[in-house]
Amino acid sequence: MKVLLIFVAVAASLPMAWISLSKIALVAGALWTRWISYNTQTRKNTHFSINNISLLNKVIYFSIAWILISTAWTPVDVDTAIYAFIKHAKILIIPLIVYISTSEKMGSKCLNYALYTQIGICIASWILAVKFSANQYLSGNFVSLNLSGQNFNIFSESQLDQSIMFVVSASIIWHIRNTIPMSKWIIYTSVFLFLTNVLFLANSRTGYVLAIASITLAIYYLPAFKFKWATLVMAPFLLISTLLLSSQQFSDRVNQVAHEVQSTEQPENLKTSSGWRLNAWQRSIEAFNDRPILGHGIGSWTYAAKKAEGDKGNDVFGKGNRSNPHQEYLLWAVEFGLVGILLKIIFIYSVFMSSKSNMPQYSNAINAVLLCIVMAGLFNSVIFDDLIGDFLLIFLALCISAGQEQKSFIHKITHEN
Numbered sequence: 001m002k003v004l005l006i007f008v009a010v011a012a013s014l015p016m017a018w019i020s021l022s023k024i025a026l027v028a029g030a031l032w033t034r035w036i037s038y039n040t041q042t043r044k045n046t047h048f049s050i051n052n053i054s055l056l057n058k059v060i061y062f063s064i065a066w067i068l069i070s071t072a073w074t075p076v077d078v079d080t081a082i083y084a085f086i087k088h089a090k091i092l093i094i095p096l097i098v099y100i101s102t103s104e105k106m107g108s109k110c111l112n113y114a115l116y117t118q119i120g121i122c123i124a125s126w127i128l129a130v131k132f133s134a135n136q137y138l139s140g141n142f143v144s145l146n147l148s149g150q151n152f153n154i155f156s157e158s159q160l161d162q163s164i165m166f167v168v169s170a171s172i173i174w175h176i177r178n179t180i181p182m183s184k185w186i187i188y189t190s191v192f193l194f195l196t197n198v199l200f201l202a203n204s205r206t207g208y209v210l211a212i213a214s215i216t217l218a219i220y221y222l223p224a225f226k227f228k229w230a231t232l233v234m235a236p237f238l239l240i241s242t243l244l245l246s247s248q249q250f251s252d253r254v255n256q257v258a259h260e261v262q263s264t265e266q267p268e269n270l271k272t273s274s275g276w277r278l279n280a281w282q283r284s285i286e287a288f289n290d291r292p293i294l295g296h297g298i299g300s301w302t303y304a305a306k307k308a309e310g311d312k313g314n315d316v317f318g319k320g321n322r323s324n325p326h327q328e329y330l331l332w333a334v335e336f337g338l339v340g341i342l343l344k345i346i347f348i349y350s351v352f353m354s355s356k357s358n359m360p361q362y363s364n365a366i367n368a369v370l371l372c373i374v375m376a377g378l379f380n381s382v383i384f385d386d387l388i389g390d391f392l393l394i395f396l397a398l399c400i401s402a403g404q405e406q407k408s409f410i411h412k413i414t415h416e417n
Contacts, residue, residue: 163207
């Protein structure tokens with residue numbers, strides 16, 4: 001079982017095929033752990049066990065139930081509904097990982113393995129960047145070197161996914177720096193490499209937003225820092241100003257977004273990232289207004305958006321019914337109505353409340369991952385999407401489990417003394 005947990009932790013950073021295998025293994029491992037615990041009558045009484053009625057577990061199980069209930073009125077075919085259910089149901093990763101890892105007391109170790117894997121991937125990404133720069137230098141183009149448009153991904157299919165992974169990894173390492181078994185220089189160097197990769201090598205607008213927000217949160221949590229609320233305003237302003245002057249990638253993407261938003265009324269702008277999103281969000285609101293309480297049902301976003309778009313639906317959103325609005329909350333609003341929105345809000349709240357029962361450093365790490373999930377969801381269907389959704393849920397579950405494990409260990413030591 002310990003090998004299985006380590007496999008799940010490491011697979012979160014690998015290609016989608018490995019993640020799929022790890023999820024199958026995770027379900028099998030949870031069933032096996034449960035069967036063993038009943039047969040040996042040594043069931044663990046953990047805070048996040050499968051039978052526990054914690055708020056986080058409640059909202060996850062109720063969300064799955066509501067998703068299944070919505071099949072009663074969804075207009076899409078069975079294949080599309082099953083496809084959407086599998087993607088939505090990945091939130092079960094949290095209780096499954098927490099249950100197994102807490103039972104095996106492997107939360108901290110698995111989280112460490114997951115972070116070691118991310119450090120290795122980050123180093124590999126930097127090696128690609130250095131190799132590209134060296135080739136440019138040898139060919140005489142180093143003076144005009146421009147990394148814009150270059151791809152230094154390792155396993156991720158997009159720069160978006162890798163940039164989110166690097167920001168989350170940097171945040172976790174920073175917040176648990178006093179407990180993770182690494183020397184200080186490795187910790188600080190790793191955080192530096194993660195964030196500079198996102199801000200100076202990547203071409204991801206979501207990555208920039210998350211990096212700025214995560215750095216701001218890290219400053220806010222510094223114990224010796226007095227002006228905490230001022231940090232929430234001043235830190236982003238100073239970071240953005242510095243990046244506009246020092247990062248060509250960042251500056252180019254900001255200008256690109258401004259141009260795309262300004263020209264949003266032009267038909268050809270629907271082919272740009274910002275233009276497509278703005279139109280999809282508008283159609284999502286129209287679709288939500290059509291069925292605000294219950295929603296259109298599981299897997300119905302594309303169907304509802306095309307209906308709102310009219311004759312050009314297939315041209316804008318493609319054939320079939322497997323697109324999404326690149327916005328987590330509008331996706332749930334359209335498919336699951338006000339009930340879905342409420343479930344999303346309670347999910348965020350329950351994760352935040354679960355952090356309060358952990359050690360402070362792990363509590364901060366959980367909140368840092370939650371911040372990335374919440375903010376990335378404003379621009380992408382970040383939990384619904386493959387690979388990055390799995391990554392975020394696995395790392396969130398590992399942080400929760402590791403925090404519970406550390407708290408139990410300290411509680412035991414305190415009572416023994």
